[in-house]
Amino acid sequence: MSASTARHAFLDHPGPIPFAHRGGADGPAGENTLSAFKIAADTGYRYLETDVHATSDGVLLAFHDRRLQRVTDAKGRIKTLTAAEAAIARIGDDPIPTMAELLEAFPDARFNIDVKEPNAIEPLTALLRRTDAVERVCISSFSDTRLNAMRAAFGPELCTSAGPREAFRIWRASRRLKLGETPDPAALPHVAAACLQVPPALGRIVVVDDRLLAAAHAAGLPVHVWTVNEASDMERLLDLGADGIMTDRLDTLKTVLTKRGTWS
Numbered sequence: 001m002s003a004s005t006a007r008h009a010f011l012d013h014p015g016p017i018p019f020a021h022r023g024g025a026d027g028p029a030g031e032n033t034l035s036a037f038k039i040a041a042d043t044g045y046r047y048l049e050t051d052v053h054a055t056s057d058g059v060l061l062a063f064h065d066r067r068l069q070r071v072t073d074a075k076g077r078i079k080t081l082t083a084a085e086a087a088i089a090r091i092g093d094d095p096i097p098t099m100a101e102l103l104e105a106f107p108d109a110r111f112n113i114d115v116k117e118p119n120a121i122e123p124l125t126a127l128l129r130r131t132d133a134v135e136r137v138c139i140s141s142f143s144d145t146r147l148n149a150m151r152a153a154f155g156p157e158l159c160t161s162a163g164p165r166e167a168f169r170i171w172r173a174s175r176r177l178k179l180g181e182t183p184d185p186a187a188l189p190h191v192a193a194a195c196l197q198v199p200p201a202l203g204r205i206v207v208v209d210d211r212l213l214a215a216a217h218a219a220g221l222p223v224h225v226w227t228v229n230e231a232s233d234m235e236r237l238l239d240l241g242a243d244g245i246m247t248d249r250l251d252t253l254k255t256v257l258t259k260r261g262t263w264s
Helices: 002-007 034-043 099-105 118-130 144-157 164-174 210-218 231-240 250-260
Strands: 017-021 047-054 060-062 110-115 137-140 196-198 223-225 244-247
Touching (some): 017 034, 034 047, 034 099, 034 250, 047 118, 060 118, 099 110, 099 118, 118 144, 137 144, 164 196, 164 210, 231 250
Parallel strands (some): 017 244, 047 110, 196 223
């Protein structure tokens, strides 16, 4: 854990990191909107989680779905729309923000960015270079290919979370541990990631437990858990040693961390 934290400014945080998932998707504003992120920042969140898609003309939007209709008043697949066409859509009263707008609007924030489509790689790379924002971000993706492309563009200076295959390798190695056993770092798989970002479980399969945290920490990987909305689950994961929690419910997580004396 210490090696990754020392290498990446993004991970330098006193205590467990509170992440505002999509700006706080369960709050009064629509997910991934400037309004939601402003509420998160005003609540005290410095770590903001979002997603990116690129329009057909290469503008990077902070938006989760491939298509507009679930959360906006418009329809269409983002990668087939121009930026001007996507700009018409509204999430409540808010337009879909661009990633550039978020970086500018919240200069003190750190962004966890999930790359959703291959066509977002080039504009995201250009944006991070143009804005000198590499140290402010951690890149995640459900695609190992997209993560590897971002790593190739920036090298080790870019903080990235583990891709699906890397996360599975760490989890599988943790299954060989006995409860309370201290792993041998040399026996753990090497991954290019700086942190592990995983759900508490996948169906009936428990992902985050004592063994996973022991293996990840021995490999130098902080563990951030998504998306956790119940206070009891937050408490349990923090008791296990989770290094970060992503939540839709900003007040709930802030209350839990404040009571534990680890809100910062």
